[in-house]
Amino acid sequence: MVNKDLIPKYWYNIIPDLPKPLPPPRDPPDAEFSRIELLKKILPREVLRQQFTIERFIKIPEEVRDRYAIIGRPTPLMRAKRLEEYLDTPAKIYFKFEGATPTGSHKINTAIPQAYFAAEEGISHVVTETGAGQWGTAVALAASMYDLSSTIFMVRVSYEQKPMRKTIMELYGGKVYASPTDLTEFGRKILKENPNHPGSLGIAMSEAIEFALNHNFRYLVGSVLDVVLLHQSVIGMEAIAQLDELGEEPDILIGCVGGGSNFGGFTYPFIGAKKGKKYIAVGAAEIPKFSTGKYEYDYPDTAGLLPLVKMITLGKDYVPPPIYAGGLRYHGVAPTLSLLIKEKIVEWREYKEEEIYEAAKIFMKTQGIVPAPESAHAIKAVIDEALKAKTEKERRVIVFNLSGHGLLDLGNYESIRRRVEK
């Protein structure tokens, strides 16, 4: 039985506690239309209000806390005892298991409040994009919880590699299209240039936004924007309470980074409360944002329908390598996380596919859970830090966020295995 009392009553926003001002979203010079104005037609009103009414703590509506309880929040904080033994490390390793929710990832934490706010506003239909399918699944479930219709633009390569994700989204009542589609002007433009375009999150995002605008539906946003990281703070708030209960003080906190939402949700409450000594954000070497991205104003979506935000980015037109199967393919990093990385409060690492594949196998062998390929990036960093603690003979407490399970990503592991073990 889940105890609802353990679900936080507030979401936490780190912006009032950042070391420097967060450069605000803005319109480009000489814009023919205002992206900031357009946000009013794109996002549900209350989502937009939470994006810009920046306060340290925001009350979670009781209705949303009830839904959090239904999907099994608080998620478990588990000790990876067998992994510690396997690595023969003096470090203690804990993980917050976000894969325990029905959709298999943390993404549901923001899909629920966004769908709730949309329904409250009288909206009947929500639209979004998805890469791996985790976000699309979360939106399809959240929409069905509130009797909303949902349309999901899924990046074409993933659509082809992951038919099961499509099945789940459809079982929840979602309608799924492979992006680029011919349903939007932007999709048609991309297809005209290259009919075999594999798609990208940026393109799918633009299509979803355009589709929502054309039909007066609303768009739900899955990562990057502050409001999403605000909602995800339930992960870190719970983790703090769970560690307190165990009497543990964390030293190192680790999470993987696509757009940055599970990382921010997990670590920001710790950073804000000055708990922990080191925070490590892990990305994919194949999508090298941290090592080669620039910190500048860029569009979150490829068509440039959203306002410019200042972030570490590979550029809005970036298309990830098509054969790569490790996830974390988004071209940018959430503005707050970009700032924390620039200020050296958060460290970063990048790992290659074969490295995260080995890490995933070690985790499966020792702990049994199949991790999402995205989360395996975090696991790889955990293993490295645990081995470092061993060399340095330090009894460190390492806590990481296992952002999702990989039961629907077995095709990805199969694809990596074929390439790595040939």
Add this chain to the structure above:
Amino acid sequence: MKRMLVTYMTLGYPNLESFYQFIEKSVELGTDILEIGLPPKYAKYDGPVIRKSYKAVTSWLKDYITPLKEVRKKVNIPIIILTYLEDYLSNLDNFLTTLHEIGIDGVLFPDLLIDFIDEYEEYVSKIKGKGVKTVLFTGPSLPDNLIIKASRISDIFLYYGVRPTTGIIIPVSVDSLITRVRNLVQNKLVVGFGLNDFNDLRKALSAGADGVAIGTAFIEEIEKNGIQSALQLVKTIRGILDEYS
């Protein structure tokens, strides 16, 4: 205490004659401080209305000195110049000296604490050193400790923009945003950005704002119904402020 009305207008908008008329009359009707916008290369935090007003004047406004001297002659309340620091990096000293000679009271660079955060204190001393007051611009995306610091060194008042861009009425809870910073600000707190809804205006005043800054609403009124109607709006807003004295 009397609440402050800070009136913004783009220099020379919609034409010189109407501009002078609006400025002069708005002071008679209860404007406490004038904010005058100099068209920048990139109005980063301005919405379509103010951006359009900049475009409207740049075609013919070649020199800002003469009209500013004229305004200085016409009114004797504090005048603050609003423009982006980015455009003056190479000739800041000259710019400040000119403003000082004209008798302009202060400057407000909206990008100072955002794009020049590492050097802002040097800029503030430099501006003050030239005899020009510095009104600092803050907003909800600034951390609390910086708002505290900025409020201590800001001249005349501290500006707090509650929305990301002028003129666009993004839904925000004005009262919550002001409540968050009211106790941090050790200065007069003037709130702006999209306060053209009387409800929002009242919320700002009830939550403890010492004044409000209004711009887009006046420009829109000039565009739609002319100068007289915009001046009527000045009067109405003055009336609302006075309810809170």
